Amino acid sequence: MPNILRSSPGRGVALILVLLLACAPDPQQSTEAQPATDNRQWDDVARYLAGMPVSEHSALQALERLPEAARQREYFRKHYEPIEASRLNPMRSWAAAELADARSSDRTVFYPFGGPDFLHIYAFFPEAPLYIHFGLEPPGLPPDLANMPAANRARLMQLTRESLSSVLRFSFFRTNDMHVELLQSQIGVAPVLLAFAARNGLVIVNARNIHLDRDGQLQNGATAASSPGAIAGVEIELRNPNGKLSRLQYFSMNIANDGDNQAFFNYMHQQGRLNAYAKAASYLMHNDSFSKIRSLVLEQSEVFMQDDSGMPVRFFGREQWDVQLYGAYDRPIPLFANRIQNDLKQMYANRSAVKSLPFGIGYVFQQGRSNLMIARKRQ
Numbered sequence: 001m002p003n004i005l006r007s008s009p010g011r012g013v014a015l016i017l018v019l020l021l022a023c024a025p026d027p028q029q030s031t032e033a034q035p036a037t038d039n040r041q042w043d044d045v046a047r048y049l050a051g052m053p054v055s056e057h058s059a060l061q062a063l064e065r066l067p068e069a070a071r072q073r074e075y076f077r078k079h080y081e082p083i084e085a086s087r088l089n090p091m092r093s094w095a096a097a098e099l100a101d102a103r104s105s106d107r108t109v110f111y112p113f114g115g116p117d118f119l120h121i122y123a124f125f126p127e128a129p130l131y132i133h134f135g136l137e138p139p140g141l142p143p144d145l146a147n148m149p150a151a152n153r154a155r156l157m158q159l160t161r162e163s164l165s166s167v168l169r170f171s172f173f174r175t176n177d178m179h180v181e182l183l184q185s186q187i188g189v190a191p192v193l194l195a196f197a198a199r200n201g202l203v204i205v206n207a208r209n210i211h212l213d214r215d216g217q218l219q220n221g222a223t224a225a226s227s228p229g230a231i232a233g234v235e236i237e238l239r240n241p242n243g244k245l246s247r248l249q250y251f252s253m254n255i256a257n258d259g260d261n262q263a264f265f266n267y268m269h270q271q272g273r274l275n276a277y278a279k280a281a282s283y284l285m286h287n288d289s290f291s292k293i294r295s296l297v298l299e300q301s302e303v304f305m306q307d308d309s310g311m312p313v314r315f316f317g318r319e320q321w322d323v324q325l326y327g328a329y330d331r332p333i334p335l336f337a338n339r340i341q342n343d344l345k346q347m348y349a350n351r352s353a354v355k356s357l358p359f360g361i362g363y364v365f366q367q368g369r370s371n372l373m374i375a376r377k378r379q
Contacts, residue, residue: 042236043204045145046194049160051076059146068154075161080199090359091123098326098355098374102275102303103127110274110301112255112293113281116163116189118196118248120361121277124305126200126240128275133250134264139234140188142207160191189250190234197238197248205237205245212251216266231263255293256284268296276301278310279362279372283332283339285311304375307362308332313344313373321375323347327357329371333364 044058051072054060063069095103102125109128111121115135125131145153190207197204209222214229223230233251240246253261276297278285285294294311297304304310308329316323329348332339348354348371360367 041144041146042142042194042207043198045143045207046198046204048072048145049143049157049191050195050198051080052198063145063153066150066154068157072157072161076199079164087359088119088123091120091361092126094358095124098324099124099303099305101376105273105275105302107273107275107302108132108271110268110271110276110297112276112278112297113284114277114279116192116196116250118193119200120279122196122200122202124277125275127244127246129246130271131246131248132268132271133248134253134255135189135250136252136254138188138252139209139232139250140190141209142190142194142234142236143187156187156191159187160195163192164195188234188252190236193234193236193248193250197236201241203239205239207234207236209233210235210249212263212267214263216263216268216270218267229260229263231261255290257289257292265292265296268300271300273302274300276304278304278306280307281309283309283336286339301375302377306373306375307371308341308344309336309339309363312341313347314341316375320378322378324374324376325354325371326373327354327371328369330369336363 040055041059044054044060047054048060048063048069049072051069051074054064104127106127106129108130109121109125109132111117111131111133113135114121114133115137116133118131118133121131121133143153143156145156148156194204194207208220210233211219211221211223211227212231212233213219213227223232231251231253233249235250236248238246238248251264253259253264255261255264274297278297284290285297294315297311298315309332313323325347329341329344331337331345357370357372358367360370361372362370364370
């Protein structure tokens with residue numbers, strides 16, 4: 001697992017955290033997670049973060065004339081709208097054909113090492129009832145933009161744009177960027193998740209902080225400092241254009257075998273059979289120090305889609321898995337040169353068994369050079 005940067009945030013950034021904490025609505029007092037109720041506030045917050053018009057009677061309506069709103073609109077016009085045609089629409093069409101069985105299953109979608117990348121997982125799996133992500137970055141708080149001082153709101157918008165730059169350009173979050181812009185700033189992933197959800201055409205019904213207690217039970221509110229073994233998270237309730245409700249959950253932790261993460265494994269065991277996806281995953285599941293998360297994915301996934309950075313192809317034995325390859329595989333990027341898989345390279349050499357991939361994804365993000373595989377567990 002990459003090392004977390006330990007430096008303290010600057011005064012201005014620390015103030016953002018204080019104001020987020022002060023302005024966020026009080027968490028519900030119930031000890032058990034309850035269904036969220038419709039709250040238009042969060043949809044307007046998400047749309048404002050995403051450079052989209054807010055609703056007519058929104059408290060944010062007056063803010064749309066500000067320079068910060070103009071900068072946000074221009075950023076998404078320049079950096080997001082082009083990838084709709086070049087990347088996301090091809091992904092959606094491809095997934096509708098190649099993942100039709102998984103998408104019709106109503107299974108939870110699990111995105112190990114996905115961080116706040118809701119953009120791509122939703123393109124592949126738009127009908128899931130529950131999306132579960134995790135990463136090292138803190139969940140942060142859904143920001144109450146209407147009650148935030150102007151300078152700090154503008155700074156929050158700027159940090160959100162900076163946090164999105166690599167995933168829009170390359171299709172993945174670069175770890176060092178995530179540490180600088182999310183960990184050090186302490187805004188967390190919540191603003192990024194909200195912006196991605198809005199840009200995917202979803203209505204945000206509610207947003208709140210959650211946590212897993214040490215037994216893996218989902219609870220409302222942020223974790224208390226006196227709660228050893230608890231895992232902090234954020235949950236966003238969504239409504240798609242067809243009116244279907246779903247939930248997006250992100251949890252912050254070190255998933256390595258020696259991490260304080262048993263609560264998360266307890267929670268995942270409650271989810272039953274999964275659709276799972278991994279990309280740009282730093283080849284961590286190639287290491288025995290990440291064998292717990294590797295085993296969870298292998299045991300609970302009915303369908304697992306990944307690029308070569310997920311887990312070694314040797315774990316998908318023919319007696320248990322049917323594997324379909326897509327795209328092209330030659331070697332990893334130089335940073336991970338020691339993770340070349342010669343057995344995977346031999347499988348790709350049989351081009352008659354490999355299907356085309358009409359988009360770029362992962363570390364080798366250029367179209368025509370990317371790879372994906374879909375492994376389906378045999379019944």
